[in-house]
Amino acid sequence: MKTRSNLHFKALTSQQVVLFPSNIGDRIPSGHPFRIVNxxxxxxxxxxxxxxxxxGGTSSFHPRMLIKVLFYSYFCNIYSCRKMSQALQENIHFMWLxxxxxxxxxxxxDFRGKRLKDxxxxxxAELVRLMADLGYVSLDIQYVDGTKLESASNRYTFVWKGSTEKNKAKLEEKITRVLGDIDSSIK
Structure with missing residues (x-):
């Protein structure tokens, strides 16, 4: 194999020890969703x-940190505790949180199943309300996609407008009830 003398590569520094480690937060944009969750x-x-x-006994992980990890995991469609644990070791956003x-x-x-059970x-609901208060989400308008998809199992089954409006009304009623409960508990 013939090598060229004009080839130059950047130095590989993966094994190099640094005196001052970099701040991982500096590598993530300021508007990233995990910062909102935080x-x-x-x-x-x-x-x-x-x-x-x-x-007493041994120290526990702070519940606020575990809540951040859970909610950001849900945001990322991660529901398995094993995958959350893996993300804490491999994903820069989880490491920072x-x-x-x-x-x-x-x-x-155990935290999700015992401490947060009820x-x-x-x-x-409080997270959604706070995000609405901060302007990150809106609870005023809800969009329903009216796309009709044909299925091989039952090609004549569609979700009709009346059904979606009925479910939308139930959802709005539930959100109103939950937000009312939150308001009364805050007072």
Missing amino acids: QVVDSLNIDDILSGYKG SGNSTPDFRTIN KIHHLF
């Missing part, structure tokens, strides 16, 4: 979750 979760009231911790903490999948699953719906 901001909104920081403003959530989690006193009822904190009161469930007894203290968790402060480089790496809870294993059992810890994430609280996750309330937290998620």
